[in-house]
Amino acid sequence: MIFVTIGLHYQGFNRLIKAVDELALKIDEEVIAQISSTKYTPKNIEYFREKNIEEVDEYFKDARIIISHAGIGSIITALKYEKPLIVVPRLKKYGEHTNDHQMEVSRQVAQEGKAVVVKNINNLGEKITTLQGTSSVGNNKKELVNYLREYLNELEPIKNN
Amino acid sequence: MKIALVSSHGGHLTEVFELKDAFKGHETFYISYRCVNTENLERAYLLPNMGAGIINFLSGTLSILKILLKERPKVIFSTGAEIAIPASFIGKLFGAKIIYLECSAQVVNPSITGKIVYHIADLFLVQWKSLLKKYGSKAQYHGGLI
Numbered sequence: 001m002i003f004v005t006i007g008l009h010y011q012g013f014n015r016l017i018k019a020v021d022e023l024a025l026k027i028d029e030e031v032i033a034q035i036s037s038t039k040y041t042p043k044n045i046e047y048f049r050e051k052n053i054e055e056v057d058e059y060f061k062d063a064r065i066i067i068s069h070a071g072i073g074s075i076i077t078a079l080k081y082e083k084p085l086i087v088v089p090r091l092k093k094y095g096e097h098t099n100d101h102q103m104e105v106s107r108q109v110a111q112e113g114k115a116v117v118v119k120n121i122n123n124l125g126e127k128i129t130t131l132q133g134t135s136s137v138g139n140n141k142k143e144l145v146n147y148l149r150e151y152l153n154e155l156e157p158i159k160n161n
Numbered sequence: 162m163k164i165a166l167v168s169s170h171g172g173h174l175t176e177v178f179e180l181k182d183a184f185k186g187h188e189t190f191y192i193s194y195r196c197v198n199t200e201n202l203e204r205a206y207l208l209p210n211m212g213a214g215i216i217n218f219l220s221g222t223l224s225i226l227k228i229l230l231k232e233r234p235k236v237i238f239s240t241g242a243e244i245a246i247p248a249s250f251i252g253k254l255f256g257a258k259i260i261y262l263e264c265s266a267q268v269v270n271p272s273i274t275g276k277i278v279y280h281i282a283d284l285f286l287v288q289w290k291s292l293l294k295k296y297g298s299k300a301q302y303h304g305g306l307i
Contacts, residue, residue: 008171008196053175053198072172072266076179076306101266108268108289109307141179143304144288148183148260151284155236155258156162158186 002128003063004033006090007071008050012038013096016088019121020067021045027128032059065131067124070102070117075109082134085115086127163188165234165257167248168241169212170196173264176240179306180262184238192228192248212243222247229255240264241274249278263287263300265307271295 004020006013017035021042024031031045034056060066060081068074070089078085089106090096109115114135118124164187168174174193191205199207206228211221225247237252238260239245249259261278263271265288271279279285279296287293288305 008198050197052201053178072264072307073175074172076172076175076265079307080179101270104268104270105266105307112307114307137307140288140304141306144286144306145180145183145304147286147303148180149185151260152162152164152183152187152236158162 001030001032001059001063002027002065002067003059004031004045004067005056005059005074006034006036006038006069007074008036009069009071009090009097010037011090011096011098012036012040013069013088013090014038014040015094015096015121016067016069016124017042017047019124023125023128026125029064032063034059065128067128069096070106070109072105075105075115076137079114079135079137082136084131084133085109085135086118086124086131087115088118088121088124162236163190163232163234164236164238165190165192165229165232165248165252167192167237167239167244169210169244170194170198172266173240173242174198176262176264176306177238190232190234192225192244194244208244218243218247222251226251229257236260238262239278241272243274245274245278249281253281258283260284261286263292265289265305267292269295 017038018040024044033047035047060077065084066078067086070087089102092100106117110117166177168177193199194210195207208221209217211218236258240262241264259282261282263275268289269291285300290302
């Protein structure tokens with residue numbers, strides 16, 4: 001299954017949802033999309049607008065690959081479940097976001113090999129067929145959690161009951 | 162130790178969830194926005210989205226003042242967005258330690274919230290080394306969520 005997710009941002013993401021809806025006719029795999037406030041109504045795929053974080057997590061776990069906007073929540077969750085990830089940044093010029101900040105993190109995850117980034121939506125189909133390997137968080141997260149825990153512990157040690 | 166976990170909904174909140182192991186053993190409560198992701202959250206104060214306009218921002222600030230007066234946390238931990246600003250300033254006034262983690266979306270450019278909270282944060286963390294040079298010497302890098 002391919003899970004497509006665009007987060008909870010109030011602007012829709014017609015460009016991506018329309019593209020996966022059309023691509024679904026050409027690929028032999030189930031596609032499920034979370035579309036929040038996107039105006040385009042998918043015709044060929046299963047979709048829902050919003051679900052809570054635990055329910056959405058289940059789709060991430062079940063998916064073979066993830067296609068998402070370049071939102072942090074989506075990227076972090078895909079990496080957590082070590083799923084191959086295609087990221088399509090929302091762009092201001094198409095009314096998909098209020099600015100182009102999604103390009104910034106897109107460049108970074110592409111550079112680190114943690115996701116494939118698609119800017120031109122016409123290339124999405126090709127990227128789906130050629131996507132290989134998995135993505136993962138690495139040790140960065142452990143380092144951050146440990147540092148924070150130590151810092152808090154120095155402020156006030158945890159009481160053992 | 163009582164810790165207030167402060168963040169807007171969406172990715173900022175996902176970051177807080179991903180860090181939950183860091184807070185184990187401490188008493189925590191959330192201050193966030195009401196949405197599909199927060200409605201089942203325990204020990205949570207849920208406000209209307211403060212990024213949606215000045216009225217929401219001001220009424221949210223008042224709510225945060227009341228919440229912090231009541232809870233008196235020793236630490237305010239926030240990943241942004243704008244909700245971090247009143248929570249950090251009010252928390253500081255009450256003597257809380259302010260910990261701010263710049264969102265992993267900020268790779269080379271600081272967020273507006275980060276630039277404001279930087280001045281009063283006791284611990285200011287970024288998630289990419291490339292962002293360190295955009296902040297002063299107080300900013301630190303100790304890993305990140307991506």
